[in-house]
Amino acid sequence: MIRVLLVGHRGKYAAVVQNFGNNPKWEFVFAEDKKHGSKIYEEAGEVFDIVVLGLGMAINHSQEFYQEIKRSAADKKMSMPIVLWISSLKHSELSALGFYAANLYNKFIPEDTECLQQQIYDAISITLEEVSAVAAKHYNRVSIERIKEHNYVNCDLFLKLSESKFVKIINADEMFTPEIIDNYRNKGVEYLHVRLEDYMRFSDFIYSSLKSKFKISAGNDHEVVHKDLEMTSFVLETINNLKLDEETVKTLHEIGHSSIQMVKRNPSLKQLLEKAQQQKGYIYSHSLLISYISGTIAMKMQWASFQTLQKLGLAAILHDVVFDNERLAKIDNLGKIDYQNFTISEVNEIKKHPLLAKELIDKMKDLPPDVSSIVSAHHERFDGQGFPRALTGQHISQITALFIVAEDFVNTIFEYKKLDRESIHQISTRLKEKYDMGNFKRPYEGMLQTLNEML
Numbered sequence: 254m255i256r257v258l259l260v261g262h263r264g265k266y267a268a269v270v271q272n273f274g275n276n277p278k279w280e281f282v283f284a285e286d287k288k289h290g291s292k293i294y295e296e297a298g299e300v301f302d303i304v305v306l307g308l309g310m311a312i313n314h315s316q317e318f319y320q321e322i323k324r325s326a327a328d329k330k331m332s333m334p335i336v337l338w339i340s341s342l343k344h345s346e347l348s349a350l351g352f353y354a355a356n357l358y359n360k361f362i363p364e365d366t367e368c369l370q371q372q373i374y375d376a377i378s379i380t381l382e383e384v385s386a387v388a389a390k391h392y393n394r395v396s397i398e399r400i401k402e403h404n405y406v407n408c409d410l411f412l413k414l415s416e417s418k419f420v421k422i423i424n425a426d427e428m429f430t431p432e433i434i435d436n437y438r439n440k441g442v443e444y445l446h447v448r449l450e451d452y453m454r455f456s457d458f459i460y461s462s463l464k465s466k467f468k469i470s471a472g473n474d475h476e477v478v479h480k481d482l483e484m485t486s487f488v489l490e491t492i493n494n495l496k497l498d499e500e501t502v503k504t505l506h507e508i509g510h511s512s513i514q515m516v517k518r519n520p521s522l523k524q525l526l527e528k529a530q531q532q533k534g535y536i537y538s539h540s541l542l543i544s545y546i547s548g549t550i551a552m553k554m555q556w557a558s559f560q561t562l563q564k565l566g567l568a569a570i571l572h573d574v575v576f577d578n579e580r581l582a583k584i585d586n587l588g589k590i591d592y593q594n595f596t597i598s599e600v601n602e603i604k605k606h607p608l609l610a611k612e613l614i615d616k617m618k619d620l621p622p623d624v625s626s627i628v629s630a631h632h633e634r635f636d637g638q639g640f641p642r643a644l645t646g647q648h649i650s651q652i653t654a655l656f657i658v659a660e661d662f663v664n665t666i667f668e669y670k671k672l673d674r675e676s677i678h679q680i681s682t683r684l685k686e687k688y689d690m691g692n693f694k695r696p697y698e699g700m701l702q703t704l705n706e707m708l
Contacts, residue, residue, distance in 0.1 A: 256302055258284060259282070259284065260315075260318060263283045273377075287315070303336075304336050306318055307362075308373070312342065316342075323355060336352070339364055339369070340364055341363070344691050359692075376647065379644075391448060395446065395455065400434060408447050410445045410447060452560065456558055496706055497549065505544070505562075512566035513570060525575070541570075547568075547655060548562050548566065550659055564622075581603050588638075607628060610628045614628055630650075633653070635649070635687065662684070681701060
């Protein structure tokens, strides 16, 4: 069950919540004010997945309550719940409070927005979908294949017995033999689980092991990476122009390689990907560049965990995988379509491709959380003029915003062909106008830092 705490004017919230009806998958808990909300939250501990605050609250009370749940999460070494904040504060003020960085799914709803209750309902609906996408409330699954090459890991490992019951089978930092893992594999176990709060640390551990493996491996392993990536000269030249250090480039190579290998485990996607690789055309070059650019932005934002880089790499490889027509893949804005030169069927294919790609991704096993949601929303825009769902900025997660900024820049690279000082200044100005706000602000700043280093 997903639990939602709503802090503020109960009557106004009730009008929103009643539209959800009775559903055993979630529960709404009301708190009339900061004091009541603090008491409920403290007593419940980590039970709440989502906190909605600000409606009918004084600004200082909503700020104080937000800081309380932030401190509580830090003190208990827990993940922050997702916060939906209804406020008259500005984006810059929320950023200064660390709001957007605390949880990728946090959303801001301006208090003076039109149809406020509808906006609140939409934000809660989207967030419920996002939370529901997690396999289990307190655990993330990990492929047993990711563990078999190790003789210890840095967190507890659990076996899932049912939807609500998990049993610990290996302690953190405890040595184990390959036979233990093989025993579970022979019983048909494909996944083990780690606690949600340990997942980032676990991913970093696996990633560090991967980096060490690449550093000490013979040169032919590095050649395998390059062969698998099948880079075009245009992609290589663009990567060189980014002026990244050798370690960063190597890390992004590894992420690209591991993402491609993971996609190729799915027979239907393998066929689509290998066709794009063989053609070495726009679709594959475009996807590879987004992988590198989004990874670079993430590093500038201090988001260089294996989990984040892998999500971005996989989303980049998969976001246009359903296309086999480069002409359609180049359309990133429905307003750019010349309807005289496109059939109705082609226009529908453009509109639907994010959701078609999402359907394919949802059938894949062992993909990290967020890949599907990034791909389904990669054509959404801060101003609500994107597609397929016309989401507005506060309904777009920060990791998706990062991907959107990266793809916009990659589209610009294909437009300019060659980046010089003048074109970089033009691009910087355009990106600032579009993305220097809300969940897009930090990704924009990471992109701006990358551009400045190219000068």
